[in-house]
Amino acid sequence: MKLQLGKPDIIIDPFNDFITALTIAGASDNTIRLYSIAIRDFLDFIKKDPRYTTAQDLNKWIMNILSRNTKSKNDNDIEKRRKKAVTARHYIIAVLRFLKWLGIDIKPTLPRVRRREIRALSEEDIKKIDENLRRLKDKLLIHLMLDTGLRSKELLSIKKSDISIEKRYIIVRNTKNGEERIVFFTEDTAKMLAKYIKNLKDTDLLFNMSYHALYRKLKRLGKKIGIDLRPHILRHTFATQAIRKGMPLPVVQKLLGHKDIRTTQIYTHLITEDLQEVYKKVFG
Template sequence: MKDSIRIPIIERFLDVLHAQQASPRTLEAYRYDLELFCKFLGSYEDKPMDAARDEIRAFIAWESKRHHPNTVRRRLATIKSFYRYLMTEGLISQNPARSVIAPRHRQSLPRFLTEREVEQIFNNHFQCFRDRIILELLYCEGLRISELARLNMEDIDFERKTIRVNGKGNKQRIAFLGDRLATLLKAYVDKAASGPLVRSSRTGKRLSVRYLRMIVQHYAKTNPHVFRHSFATHMLDRGANLRAVQELLGHASLSTTQIYTHLTTRRIKESYRKAHPRAT
């Protein structure tokens, strides 16, 4: 929101989320959603405390006309979390958001690259070795772009061929290095023993998530998360165990990983329809 106004009760709520190790991006999303809700109510001060269930429903109905159901669901989740906080603090006696229902979830299959498309990207001429390392880590390890940005030299264990990854909510997991990527990384980190893994060649400072996105877009013409989707899809295509892929991705729930099985199932069906003489 361009003219963001700091609302004390919202700031207190965000402070609690920050103490629970919510990411800066999550905090900004919560702030935006709640400020938008307050604007809809017509007040930036006491009105959120006095909002009625029908007002919350009206806001969700209004948002549903303007945005994708997934966006509206996120905004309602923010509001529900906010009112649970108000209840916990004893600031309200009833939760007006409790029975408000979100619009039906429209689940879309994640976009991924084919193995051939991945090879074409890596056959590009890279302006510097660091840029190749960035794309290799995204695809070979299935990292989130934020996880890549946080990596340090000391997170890499060449002896065990592992990488320590700090995921969502500061949860750590271990990623495994293949021989080829290990060789590339050894050449890349040879002269730098510690500090950020992907850094500015000019200042030596850690590259921001935004800058990393720009690098990926420049070479691959897509967003970084597509490499993560491709990692999972190609692993399952080649017979990897679903729970193993869950662990490698750092998903808390197996159901989150299962969406990739829909991709592989769809491709199997397509192959069947194309190949079998009586499939059509």
């Protein structure tokens, strides 16, 4: 849902008044944090009342934040640069929203962001996981993410009371866009869940761990069996498998919690690669 910030009659303190408007409009803590950091960065750079911002001020600031990227060609650094470019774009959009709220309508060029390479597990990889992982909690973590495509934050916020093992669904409450949704899981995962929950005591949280603990656990488990295992790879695997098996794109969008179907469409290029492989086998 787009935030309705209105148009202020009187602005005494541009920064604090805008953050107050965001809070009243129902912006999430993450949105408020991002906007605060971005706007503070912009104000520290231009060193003047933002109500007198010019296109030149904005362009100089944009050039400044883009120049903070590293210039190495190393693969890891390329990914870091991509992340920084994404952050820079978010910063610019936040500042543009702030300026528009102030009545300043400047339309600069937004930086192009290189699309992240999408990696997904193969059927062989998933078979490897099942054959090599023995600990119930580890298998359940991975299978829940493979069945649902949940984001890490969503997975780690699930409570026992959010789960219906009988009907095989989970109500996801702590979502990225603040809108509850329902995801489903398979019969095999239901059996694992029932067994796991039976022995879960002293907490209502299904998995009582931090994101960093989850990330490290998956990396360590993957390393043991020779697979690159990370939270977003499991999410990508769910999406690509769902599309490969014929699930309509709007349904995949709903299950993943994407606001815009164009975000879901990034997974279709992997399906195109499948078609190309079949074509090559037939025609050479």
